[in-house]
Amino acid sequence: MPHRIACLGGIYSNHLALAQALRDITGRGVDQIVCLGDMGAFGPHPDQVFPLLAEYGVTCLQGNYDDSIGNALDDCQCGYTDERDNYFAQLSYDYTLDNTSDENRRFLRHLPPQLRTEIGPLRILFCHGSPRRVNEFLWQSTTSTAFLQRLAAEQKVDVIAATHTGIKWHRPLPEGRHFVNVGCLGRPENDGRKNVWYTMLEFRDGQLQVEFVPVEYDTHTLVQEMRHERLPDEFMETILSGWWTTCLEILPSKERQRGPH
Amino acid sequence: MPMTVQHSPSISLASLDQLWFQVAGTLCNLTCHHCFISCSPHNRSFGFLTLPAVKQRLEEARELGVKEYYFTGGEPFLNPQMTEILVATLRYGPATVLTNGTVWKDHWLEALHRAEQMSEYSLEFRVSIDGFSAQTNDPIRGEGTFDRILQGIQRLVEAGFIPIITATRTWPETSELEIVREFRKTLKKIGYTRPRLKILPALKIGAEAQRTRGYGPLDRVTTEMLDGYDLSQLVCHQSRIVTNRGVHVCPILIDAPDSLLGNSLQEAAVDFPLSHGACYTCFQYGSICTNPSSPSGSQKTPTPPPQSHA
Ligand code: SF4
Ligand code: SF4
Numbered sequence: 001m002p003h004r005i006a007c008l009g010g011i012y013s014n015h016l017a018l019a020q021a022l023r024d025i026t027g028r029g030v031d032q033i034v035c036l037g038d039m040g041a042f043g044p045h046p047d048q049v050f051p052l053l054a055e056y057g058v059t060c061l062q063g064n065y066d067d068s069i070g071n072a073l074d075d076c077q078c079g080y081t082d083e084r085d086n087y088f089a090q091l092s093y094d095y096t097l098d099n100t101s102d103e104n105r106r107f108l109r110h111l112p113p114q115l116r117t118e119i120g121p122l123r124i125l126f127c128h129g130s131p132r133r134v135n136e137f138l139w140q141s142t143t144s145t146a147f148l149q150r151l152a153a154e155q156k157v158d159v160i161a162a163t164h165t166g167i168k169w170h171r172p173l174p175e176g177r178h179f180v181n182v183g184c185l186g187r188p189e190n191d192g193r194k195n196v197w198y199t200m201l202e203f204r205d206g207q208l209q210v211e212f213v214p215v216e217y218d219t220h221t222l223v224q225e226m227r228h229e230r231l232p233d234e235f236m237e238t239i240l241s242g243w244w245t246t247c248l249e250i251l252p253s254k255e256r257q258r259g260p261h
Numbered sequence: 262m263p264m265t266v267q268h269s270p271s272i273s274l275a276s277l278d279q280l281w282f283q284v285a286g287t288l289c290n291l292t293c294h295h296c297f298i299s300c301s302p303h304n305r306s307f308g309f310l311t312l313p314a315v316k317q318r319l320e321e322a323r324e325l326g327v328k329e330y331y332f333t334g335g336e337p338f339l340n341p342q343m344t345e346i347l348v349a350t351l352r353y354g355p356a357t358v359l360t361n362g363t364v365w366k367d368h369w370l371e372a373l374h375r376a377e378q379m380s381e382y383s384l385e386f387r388v389s390i391d392g393f394s395a396q397t398n399d400p401i402r403g404e405g406t407f408d409r410i411l412q413g414i415q416r417l418v419e420a421g422f423i424p425i426i427t428a429t430r431t432w433p434e435t436s437e438l439e440i441v442r443e444f445r446k447t448l449k450k451i452g453y454t455r456p457r458l459k460i461l462p463a464l465k466i467g468a469e470a471q472r473t474r475g476y477g478p479l480d481r482v483t484t485e486m487l488d489g490y491d492l493s494q495l496v497c498h499q500s501r502i503v504t505n506r507g508v509h510v511c512p513i514l515i516d517a518p519d520s521l522l523g524n525s526l527q528e529a530a531v532d533f534p535l536s537h538g539a540c541y542t543c544f545q546y547g548s549i550c551t552n553p554s555s556p557s558g559s560q561k562t563p564t565p566p567p568q569s570h571a
Contacts, residue, residue: 082458082459132276139383140381141355141381141382141383142328142329142355142382142383143328143329143354143355144323144326144327144328144329144353144354144355144382145354146322146323146324146325146326146327146328146353146354147278147326147327147328147329147354149326150325150326151326171381248455248457249457252355252383252385253377253383253384253385253422253423254377254382254383255383256423256457257421257423260455261455
């Protein structure tokens with residue numbers, strides 16, 4: 001029975017942050033590494049993340065982006081309605097689709113959407129957006145505790161771990177349950193800091209411990225690669241400033257108030 | 262049990278995610294031409310919800326695992342307990358209030374901002390306008406309302422909020438870039454430097470007109486039409502609305518007698534036949550009611566050139 005599980009969310013082609021996180025995780029020792037999906041998007045050279053995931057034996061789930069790229073759908077299924085957000089989302093989607101090999105697309109196509117396992121005595125469900133929909137956003141400020149409690153009860157689990165929003169958070173629920181959004185490795189989380197995050201879950205001292213671990217990586221090289229691939233300046237600005245410049249439409253009031261854009 | 266005379270398909274409540282409150286009844290300080298429940302300063306067919314009534318519903322909703330709360334009217338801020346109601350709601354979950362932006366007082370906004378800061382949840386303001394100028398807005402919402410709405414937005418921004426401005430498209434799409442850019446400039450002048458704009462397709466205006474004008478006998482949802490359709494596009498698939506009469510199927514139909522489903526949220530969790538003309542409009546255009554951060558289904562707009570946020 002695993003007691004220590006490292007969780008990776010939204011990699012968005014950031015192979016440099018992924019490599020750094022995996023080295024760090026291996027150094028600390030874990031029973032399992034789970035990636036909650038969205039391997040591609042936003043960053044350069046999407047094929048580079050796959051050998052790393054294989055090398056470290058990462059258990060991968062399918063995010064909405066992986067479903068889209070794997071099946072060559074028209075868009076990423078994030079459901080933007082703002083025209084500017086849509087423009088950038090489509091640009092990065094088309095780039096990622098064009099630059100993901102057939103073999104990796106086959107891999108993405110066949111990933112499972114969810115994983116059920118145990119951590120210590122607790123039943124845990126890993127999913128991308130929410131247990132009921134791969135592209136449902138569960139933001140800290142727009143998700144009531146009562147709703148999370150209902151989801152956990154419906155799914156018959158003690159812990160739900162998800163990603164998709166790109167911003168980490170954890171809320172203990174009544175009856176010893178937990179919801180954890182594991183954050184993402186692909187881009188900083190709109191807090192003015194350049195580092196990204198992974199999440200360490202551990203069953204210790206009779207309860208679930210949730211640790212958000214910052215990952216510092218070579219942003220300079222990433223931006224050089226992005227520039228070489230002619231990805232938008234706006235994306236590079238996010239990597240270097242730690243503030244989101246696109247996809248702002250989906251941020252709820254509280255999360256948006258934290259950033260300058 | 263026969264479904265309806267038109268054999269309309271029924272829809273189940275898949276999950277009670279959003280609970281709406283008709284918090285100001287049908288009372289509004291404005292009398293917009295397109296208001297689909299004909300709110301006005303004199304329409305008292307629905308009354309205010311009181312703070313204790315809302316609290317009782319919030320308790321029920323907590324038991325059922327409701328995700329978020331929406332407040333509408335009429336104009337919610339005509340309800341003298343509106344600030345207290347929102348403060349109370351923020352202890353249960355996120356709250357969104359749909360307002361015309363013309364009636365609040367500064368000390369209400371200060372109290373609400375404090376409440377949002379102290380809560381784990383967001384308080385969203387959605388302010389509606391018709392087009393980005395007095396020329397397009399005022400003939401619909403009333404003389405002088407465009408300027409009053411802008412002042413209202415300015416006060417919200419000064420109080421620390423970043424309201425969502427919902428505007429119906431009253432211009433040809435070819436001039437959209439320029440019109441939106443102009444409006445952003447106008448907002449910048451009043452201190453709103455990063456406006457959240459949500460533009461509703463012009464079709465929706467027609468949709469509202471159609472709702473009030475009445476429908477032909479063929480404007481109905483049929484079983485075949487729902488084949489392969491994403492039901493989460495429809496508000497009634499994941500919401501209910503509380504009025505002072507009870508719990509209704511959706512905010513659009515509260516005037517229709519069959520929309521009243523019961524006294525409690527649990528009683529109202531029953532199937533509903535999509536037999537109304539308005540259901541046909543919902544079917545065609547999808548939900549326009551929720552926030553972008555919790556979209557129902559995925560509404561797509563065509564890809565345009567980029568716009569600057571400046
Ligand atoms: S402001 Fe809203 S509620 Fe009031 S009349 Fe206009 S549309 Fe109706
Ligand atoms: S009007 Fe729309 S939301 Fe209301 S019952 Fe009909 S389809 Fe559902």
